[in-house]
Structure formats: C-alpha cells, structure tokens
Amino acid sequence: MxxxxxxxxxxxxxxxxxxxxxxxxxxxxxxxxxxxxxxxQNAAENGWTLEEIKMTTHQGTHMDAPYHLDGYTQTIxxxxxxxxxxxxxxxxxxxxxxxxxxxxxxxESYSSQIIPGSIVLLVTGWGRKRFWTSEWLFNSVWxxxxxxxxxxxxxxxxxxxxxxxIGGMGTENEETHRKLLKSGIWIIEDMYYxxxxxxxxxxxxxxxxxxxxxxxxxxxxVIAISNFVN
Amino acid sequence: MxxxxxxxxxxxxxxxxxxxxxxxxxxxxxxxxxxxxxxxQNAAENGWTLEEIKMTTHQGTHMDAPYHLDGYTQTIxxxxxxxxxxxxxxxxxxxxxxxxxxxxxxxESYSSQIIPGSIVLLVTGWGRKRFWTSEWLFNSVWxxxxxxxxxxxxxxxxxxxxxxxIGGMGTENEETHRKLLKSGIWIIEDMYYxxxxxxxxxxxxxxxxxxxxxxxxxxxxVIAISNFVN
Numbered sequence: 001m002x003x004x005x006x007x008x009x010x011x012x013x014x015x016x017x018x019x020x021x022x023x024x025x026x027x028x029x030x031x032x033x034x035x036x037x038x039x040x041q042n043a044a045e046n047g048w049t050l051e052e053i054k055m056t057t058h059q060g061t062h063m064d065a066p067y068h069l070d071g072y073t074q075t076i077x078x079x080x081x082x083x084x085x086x087x088x089x090x091x092x093x094x095x096x097x098x099x100x101x102x103x104x105x106x107x108e109s110y111s112s113q114i115i116p117g118s119i120v121l122l123v124t125g126w127g128r129k130r131f132w133t134s135e136w137l138f139n140s141v142w143x144x145x146x147x148x149x150x151x152x153x154x155x156x157x158x159x160x161x162x163x164x165x166i167g168g169m170g171t172e173n174e175e176t177h178r179k180l181l182k183s184g185i186w187i188i189e190d191m192y193y194x195x196x197x198x199x200x201x202x203x204x205x206x207x208x209x210x211x212x213x214x215x216x217x218x219x220x221x222v223i224a225i226s227n228f229v230n
Numbered sequence: 231m232x233x234x235x236x237x238x239x240x241x242x243x244x245x246x247x248x249x250x251x252x253x254x255x256x257x258x259x260x261x262x263x264x265x266x267x268x269x270x271q272n273a274a275e276n277g278w279t280l281e282e283i284k285m286t287t288h289q290g291t292h293m294d295a296p297y298h299l300d301g302y303t304q305t306i307x308x309x310x311x312x313x314x315x316x317x318x319x320x321x322x323x324x325x326x327x328x329x330x331x332x333x334x335x336x337x338e339s340y341s342s343q344i345i346p347g348s349i350v351l352l353v354t355g356w357g358r359k360r361f362w363t364s365e366w367l368f369n370s371v372w373x374x375x376x377x378x379x380x381x382x383x384x385x386x387x388x389x390x391x392x393x394x395x396i397g398g399m400g401t402e403n404e405e406t407h408r409k410l411l412k413s414g415i416w417i418i419e420d421m422y423y424x425x426x427x428x429x430x431x432x433x434x435x436x437x438x439x440x441x442x443x444x445x446x447x448x449x450x451x452v453i454a455i456s457n458f459v460n
Binding site for chain 2: 055085214
C-alpha cells in the first residue's frame with residue numbers, strides 16, 4: 001500500500017483523470033444551450049488573459065445532488081466532503097449492447113466489492129462516443145431503475161457513468177435518478193474512463209464539485225489514485 | 231500514517247475544505263461582473279431543478295495557470311494532475327499587519343518544509359473578511375515579489391492564499407504572479423482556511439480545477455486530508 005506521505009512518488013499510471021474535457025460547445029443534453037467559454041481579455045492587450053464560463057450545473061462531468069429532483073432538498077454544498085472520496089469499483093460494461101439497460105445481473109458479479117461506502121463507476125465505453133450525434137444522445141447504455149435501487153440498497157457512496165444521462169433519454173431516467181438521490185447517493189454523469197482503470201486492483205476516487213451554494217449539482221473534477229495493491 | 235485504504239475512516243477532523251463558498255454576487259475583483267447563478271428551471275414545475283453559472287475563470291477559489299500572463303502558454307488543462315496534489319505547508323500569517331507585504335523573512339522559519347513538491351498555503355486570515363468592502367479589496371496582506379521569487383527557487387508545486395489577489399491591488403501584483411507562473415508554479419487565490427489547519431502536523435492538499443480546455447485558470451475545489459502524523 002502506498003501511504004499518503006508517498007504522494008510525491010505518484011507517477012502518471014498511479015493517478016488518472018476521469019473527467020471529460022470542458023470546452024465551448026462541448027456535447028451535452030440538447031434541452032439547454034451547451035457550455036460557452038468566451039475570451040474576456042487577452043494578456044497581449046490587457047496584461048492578463050481571462051475567460052468567461054457560462055454553463056448549467058449539469059454539463060460536462062458533473063455531480064447531481066438530491067435537490068435535482070422534486071421532493072429532496074439536499075444541495076451540492078450539503079454533501080459532506082468525506083462522501084466525495086471512496087474506494088472505486090469499476091464495472092466493465094464495455095461490451096454492453098447500445099441502447100440496452102444495465103440490469104442487476106450485470107452488477108452481481110461485483111457484489112463483493114459493491115459495499116457500503118464504495119463508489120461504483122459504470123464503464124460503458126460511451127465516453128469515447130461523446131459527439132453531437134443521435135447515437136450518443138439517444139442510444140446509449142443506461143442504468144435500469146431496479147439496478148439503481150439495488151445499488152442504493154447496498155449503501156454505496158456514489159455512482160458514476162461515462163454518459164451524460166445515467167438513466168438514458170427515455171421515461172425511466174427519472175426513476176433511475178430517484179432511487180439513488182432519495183438515499184442521498186450522488187450521481188456523476190459524463191465521466192471519461194481510460195482503459196487503465198482496469199490495470200490495477202484498487203483505485204480511490206476523489207470527486208470534487210465546485211463549492212456552489214444551494215444548487216442542484218455542479219461541474220466536477222474526478223481523479224482516481226491507485227494504491228498498487230496488485 | 232493512514233493508508234489510502236483507510237479512507238472509509240476519514241472523520242470530519244481529518245478532511246477539511248479550503249474553498250470559499252461560490253454563490254451569486256459573491257465578492258470578487260471589481261474589474262468584472264461578479265459570479266451569477268440563475269435558476270433555469272425548478273423541479274416542482276419541470277421535474278428537474280437546474281441552474282446556470284456565469285463567471286470568469288478567476289473568481290471564487292480558483293487556480294491561475296501560466297497562460298494568465300503574457301509570455302506563457304501553459305493552460306489550465308496542461309498542468310499535470312499529479313501537480314495538483316502535494317504536502318501542504320501552512321504558513322501562519324494571521325497576525326500580519328493589514329496592507330503590508332509578506333517578505334522572505336516571514337517565510338524563512340518554514341524553510342525545512344518549503345521544499346521541492348510542497349504546496350505553500352499562506353494563511354493571512356483575510357478569508358474571513360471576504361465582503362464587498364474597501365478593506366477586503368484594497369488593504370489585504372499580500373506576497374512581495376521577492377518572496378514570490380524565493381518560493382519559486384525552492385521549486386514548490388503551488389502557492390495558495392486566502393485573498394482574491396496574491397500580489398494585492400498595487401503595481402507589484404503582476405510581478406508577484408510572474409515569479410511563480412514563469413516557473414510553472416500554479417497559484418490559488420481566494421481560499422478559505424479554518425483554524426483547524428494548524429491542528430495537525432501534516433496535511434495533503436488536493437487542488438482540482440475544472441477540466442477546462444485552453445483557459446488561463448479555473449474555479450477550483452481545494453481539500454486537505456490529514457494523515458495524523460501528530
């Protein structure tokens with residue numbers, strides 16, 4: 001096990017970024033304008049370069065708080081920071097058929113790792129298809145609501161997926177969200193998983209939203225650090 | 231030493247937030263409009279609550295990349311993620327007189343800890359004065375450019391301060407930034423330090439900006455985790 005004190009020794013294969021790049025007009029759900037990044041001033045003319053960001057709280061790699069859905073009031077700043085760190089369980093769903101739901105049977109072989117306090121990361125491979133296409137928007141792999149309830153019962157800390165909507169674009173989406181959010185389990189959507197997540201046995205996940213006050217979610221940076229138990 | 235595997239055991243006194251709350255009209259430098267948070271839709275009427283964020287890349291607790299200044303091209307997404315983690319050195323400057331610069335002599339007693347790879351956190355106490363006041367904006371404690379150069383020579387990984395401008399509001403500000411940024415050392419401004427940062431001997435800092443592409447900075451969440459070496 002690597003101790004915190006050995007952080008100076010972290011090599012690129014011990015720390016990986018699980019976040020999608022955030023840029024002007026990057027793909028996102030069509031209901032709202034995509035993120036806008038505007039150059040406000042440049043250093044050549046003004047001494048300092050500075051940009052403006054305009055986006056929603058649910059674009060790019062982002063965390064949903066329970067307040068995203070009617071009936072729940074916990075906002076993003078009310079999620080305790082110790083809940084943003086946990087042991088990661090990467091579920092390999094890269095061969096899952098397009099457009100089909102992730103069911104309980106797809107998760108069961110990870111039962112020994114999906115335990116209270118763990119962070120479950122659904123690796124569908126759809127993070128590589130992140131373009132303005134009908135395929136990416138409307139035909140992704142998604143999490144069925146009964147599988148969502150199964151995860152909630154196991155008291156996981158959070159659930160992440162490499163697509164912008166964990167419940168897809170159909171009518172079941174709200175229920176898939178509800179099963180997790182009602183239990184105070186955060187959701188991160190629009191993650192990106194390099195194949196290297198499968199190279200080590202143990203990864204710890206650090207998922208930090210912005211310290212936004214009173215909002216239903218936030219763009220989020222997600223990092224995994226391996227402790228080399230292999 | 232606590233190992234990564236013991237993360238489930240993190241208690242509130244082992245993990246602390248070093249970020250200022252980010253909210254509509256929160257105090258920031260006057261040159262640009264303050265952050266705006268707008269409710270786009272609410273769950274009661276629309277099923278889902280969702281907000282819009284409009285802010286610059288240098289408001290709230292935020293990280294400066296070298297590209298912030300003329301002459302340097304490293305953008306926020308080009309800072310390697312392993313550079314965002316390091317051993318924290320909290321420099322106690324809470325008794326430093328208002329309006330006066332932090333000089334090399336104020337840092338020298340921390341020489342044994344300010345070493346290559348460390349993250350230096352200047353604790354001025356001005357994070358508690360974060361209001362729209364002329365005191366906060368124009369009369370803060372700030373880092374002199376020769377002290378900035380001293381830190382750069384020691385090859386620290388990054389420097390943070392609990393005020394919105396590390397070099398204050400005078401003419402020396404640019405040079406204070408330049409001494410660090412020219413060496414590829416990031417700066418985090420507008421941090422918040424609870425007094426508990428002084429309760430343990432060793433803290434590790436996790437400073438995660440958003441994965442913005444090509445920008446000069448980013449809002450940033452900064453967390454400290456103690457390994458209880460005490």
